[in-house]
Amino acid sequence: xxxxxxxxxxxxxxxxxxxxxxxxxxxxxxxxxxxxxxxxxxxxxxxxxxxxxxxxxxxxxxxxxxxxxxxxxxxxxxxxxxxxxxxxxxxxxxxxxxxxxxxxxxxxxxxxxxxxxxxxxxxxxxxxxxxxxxxxxxxxxxxxxxxxxxxxxxxxxxxxxxxxxxxxxxxxxxxxxxxxxxxxxxxxxxxxxxxxxxxxxxxxxxxxxxxxxxxxxxxxxxxxxxxxxxxxxxxxxxxxxxxxxxxxxxxxxxxxxxxxxxxxxxxxxxxxxxxxxxxxxxxxxxxxxxxxxxxxxxxxxxxxxxxxxxxxxxxxxxxxx
Numbered sequence: 183x184x185x186x187x188x189x190x191x192x193x194x195x196x197x198x199x200x201x202x203x204x205x206x207x208x209x210x211x212x213x214x215x216x217x218x219x220x221x222x223x224x225x226x227x228x229x230x231x232x233x234x235x236x237x238x239x240x241x242x243x244x245x246x247x248x249x250x251x252x253x254x255x256x257x258x259x260x261x262x263x264x265x266x267x268x269x270x271x272x273x274x275x276x277x278x279x280x281x282x283x284x285x286x287x288x289x290x291x292x293x294x295x296x297x298x299x300x301x302x303x304x305x306x307x308x309x310x311x312x313x314x315x316x317x318x319x320x321x322x323x324x325x326x327x328x329x330x331x332x333x334x335x336x337x338x339x340x341x342x343x344x345x346x347x348x349x350x351x352x353x354x355x356x357x358x359x360x361x362x363x364x365x366x367x368x369x370x371x372x373x374x375x376x377x378x379x380x381x382x383x384x385x386x387x388x389x390x391x392x393x394x395x396x397x398x399x400x401x402x403x404x405x406x407x408x409x410x411x412x413x414x415x416x417x418x419x420x421x422x423x424x425x426x427x428x429x430x431x432x433x434x435x436x437x438x439x440x441x442x443x444x445x446x447x448x449x450x451x452x453x454x455x456x457x458x459x460x461x462x463x464x465x466x467x468x469x470x471x472x473x474x475x476x477x478x479x480x481x482x483x484x485x486x487x488x489x490x491x492x493x494x495x496x497x498x499x500x501x502x503x
Contacts, residue, residue, distance in 0.1 A: 216467035217499050218254065221397055222357050223481065224433065224491040225460045234460055235488045242490070244466045245480045255465035263463060264297040265356035267316055270323070271347060273364035274306040275338050275407040276330040280363070283405070283447040288324040290451040299356070302326040305343035305364065316352065334409040338369030341385035341424075344400070348392045357461065358398040359434070361454065365407040366421030381420045386428055393432045394476055395497045402429045403450055404438035433493040457491075464492070470501035 227234045239256035257263050270287065272280070291300050299316040300323040314326035344362065351358065368383035393400050402425035411417040418441045429436035435457065437450040444450070468477055476495040483490055 215501055217470050218465060219468045219496050219498055220463055220465040221492055221496050222399060223462045223464045224457045226489045226491055228487045228489055235485050237483055237485050237488060241484045243482045246469050246477055249469060252467045254467060257463045259357060259461040259463060266298045267356045267358050268298050269301040269360045271360050271362045272304050272330060273340055274304045274331045275334045277406045277408055278329055278332045279443050280405050281329045284327050286447040286451055287327055291324040292320050294320055305340050308339045308342035310343050310347045332408050334369050339385055340364045340366060341383055341389040344389045345392055348396060348398060360398060360400045362400055363403045363405050365404060366425035367407060367411050367417050369411060382424050386424045390428050390431045394493045394495050399434045400428050400432040401434040401454055402436045406443055431494045433491055468498045470498050474500045
C-alpha cells in the first residue's frame with residue numbers, strides 16, 4: 183500500500199525528464215516543408231587507395247545548417263543515367279606552348295563513352311567562340327581543337343567567358359561538366375589590382391554562383407598565358423587562387439604545376455576520367471527559403487576512406503504559401 187505513491191512519483195519524474203528531451207530532439211529533425219533537389223556527387227578514395235569503397239544511399243548524410251535532410255535517391259551515373267555534357271573551354275590568351283598538350287586532350291575526348299556529348303570553345307573578349315557544339319561524334323570535337331591565338335584581348339576575362347557559356351548551355355537532364363584551361367587572370371578587371379594579395383575577380387564569384395545554380399561542375403587546368411601580367415607574381419597567383427576557388431565551390435578539381443607549364447596534361451585528364459566514372463546523382467529534400475536561391479549543404483558518408491565531392495550549394499525553389 184505504501185509503495186503505490188512512490189511508483190506514481192517515479193512515473194511523474196520520468197515524464198518530466200522525457201518532456202525536457204523532446205524539444206532538443208525536435209531541433210534535429212528536418213522541417214516538414216521541403217522541396218526535392220538533386221546534384222552530381224563525385225566519389226574519391228582517401229589515403230592513396232586505388233579502389234573506391236561502395237557507398238549506398240543509407241550511407242550518405244546531407245545537412246543544411248544543423249538540419250539533417252532526407253536522402254531520397256542515390257543513383258550511379260551509369261547505364262540510362264550516364265548522360266554527360268562535357269565542354270572543353272580553352273583560353274585564347276594561352277601561350278602557344280599549349281599546343282604540346284593538344285594530343286592529350288584529343289585522346290581524352292576520343293576516349294569518352296557514347297553517352298557523353300562533347301563541345302569545344304575558346305575564351306576571348308568575355309565570350310566563347312564555339313569551335314564545336316555538343317556532339318556525340320567525338321572525333322569531330324577532337325579535330326576542333328587548335329592552337330590558341332596567344333593574344334590578350336581587350337576584355338580578356340575567363341570568368342565572363344564562362345558565364346557566357348553557361349547562359350547558352352542547352353537545357354537537358356544530363357550531368358554538366360566544364361574543363362577550363364586558362365591561367366585564370368582577369369585581364370579586364372584584375373590588371374588594376376594585380377599587385378594586391380588574393381584578388382578574386384567578382385566575375386569569378388558570379389560564374390561560380392551560376393554554375394552552382396545550374397549544377398555545372400567546373401574543373402580547371404592551369405596553363406601560362408601571354409602579356410605582361412604573366413610576369414607579375416601577384417597576377418599569376420591570383421589567377422591560380424581564383425581557379426582553385428571556382429573548382430572547389432562547384433565540386434570540381436583544380437590542376438596546376440604551380441605557375442609553370444605542365445609537362446603533360448595526361449595525369450590530370452586520367453584523374454578527371456576516374457572522377458567522371460565515379461559520379462552519382464543525389465536527390466534529397468531541401469529546406470526552402472522565402473525566396474528561391476542557393477542553399478549551402480554539407481555532404482558526408484558513414485563509409486571510411488571515401489570522400490564525397492560536390493558543389494558547396496544547391497539551388498532551392500521558394501517555399502509555397
